[in-house]
Amino acid sequence: MSRALKYFLVVVALVAALAPVYWMFTISLKSEVDHFALPPPWFNFTPTLEHYFEAFVARSFGQYLITSAIVAVISTLCALVLGTLAAYALARFRLPYDLDRRLSLWILSTRMFPAIVTAVPLFLMMRDLRLLDTKASLIIVYTAFNLPFVVWMMRGFFDEVPRDLEEAALVDGDSRLGALVRVVLPLVAPGLAATAVFCLIVSWNEFLFALVLTQTDASMTLPVGIAGRVTQYEIKWGVMSAAGAVAIVPILVFAMAMQKYLVRGLSLGAVKG
């Protein structure tokens, strides 16, 4: 295959990947008259921020944005603390009856359940606990959802830290946990950061549980807020695009920041990238 053809194909793939997203950005910046212009204006239109003002000032998208951020950050922190401790134990201790390996696999398998399978009973449970339509219900569910992922990722990162370093610290009189905090955690910090970013993205993007567990503006996350507009009879395309554009920003920043770990995270550590 000639070099030129190769580059041509790559550019086609890039345009196919990006043009639709760019189109949404243009809609969010066009006044409503320009939405229906023919031929569709890709570049020459007068940009306006009116839709952004309408979405985040006049309507409740600002509130959804804050809810999304709160839920994502708190659930990520919970999953990181619980998951890192468990991962450390599973990476470093050999338990009787092969328990460490079996527990690891069991923990991973809980992540494999289709979301809709747990969504039905979780809705009923949250209803019984009177937690429906609260941020707490989403934080709890997202923590559990991200936990297997944290355990699996962090176990891999702990495995890569040579045991000698910890043993030296233990000989020097550190406790096991002291060695974990002072010696091991600094070494796995990049992995911990990558795992955190993954959890943040998953929580930020999550749709089904948020759809099922929230009902009012008080607990709605940004995806559910946007979806509410998508399925309404009269659709405000500009407002929706503006909200969508804002929802992408943190994802893009995070994704670029941790590109290196992306493959590994997405394939649950099965392929090291």
Add this chain to the structure above:
Amino acid sequence: MRRKVLLRSSWLPYVLIAPAVAVLVALSIYPLIYSITVSLQVGEAWGLGNFTRLASDGFFLTAMAHTFVYAVAALTCEFLLGLGLALLLNNQIRGRGFFRATLLVPMMLPPVVAAVVWRLMLNPNFGAINGTLKQIGIDTESLTWTASPGLAMLSVIAVDVWQWTPFVFLVLLAGLQAIPQEPYEAALIDGSSRWQTFRHVTLPLLKPAILIVLLLRTMDLLRVFDQIFLLTEGGPGFATETISLYIYRTAFRFFDFGYAAAMSFVLLALTNVISVVYIRFLKHESRA
């Protein structure tokens, strides 16, 4: 020395693992058990009514068929396109890092944003696709995409391919780059053709990565909910209703939680069986 350390802190691993296990039992295992009890109740009585109902429910069977069509079509396209792109970018070409980073964008999008993006692209009145087609003189009167019974399934599959081909590409590219140079040099010396090299060197060495990516995509495709719910809500009519959407509708529109739970166990069993088959293959591969 190590044995001593382990003995001295034999209680520690359990203390560290217990909280995580407790959370998962409470929020993954308990819900499943709860779901079983819900599925075994018909009204006030206990029984298998919800499960026997499945066999005669035409909507359920249609939703299953849609799920398979969706999964097979999307998986095939994503795999072929992803493999092609990975092979293309595995060669040393300039700006590979940039291309790789940019191709990631679709799959990182929140599903709801991907849906908004494609609702705008496919909109019959002002969408970029019909707009462009009109510009080059094609009649777009009948091309209503997600609103047309004939094209809706094609549309949602295309959106899935758009969003998830980059994932297949990424995993396969990582797999390709992990293949050592020696077998290629040997193939070169043996004078094997490009196709032979691909068939007998690249493909076997890439097999573990291929199996992993097919496994992960198959699982996601069989449970697909977000994109379809947001693009068509299963419609028009029932044209794009997959099993997850039908479960959702049964539970949260018709409030028939028992029947929804019964159907969700069918989905769970299906995904389990398929993942076990894939994992068998994987184990076989790593032993061979």
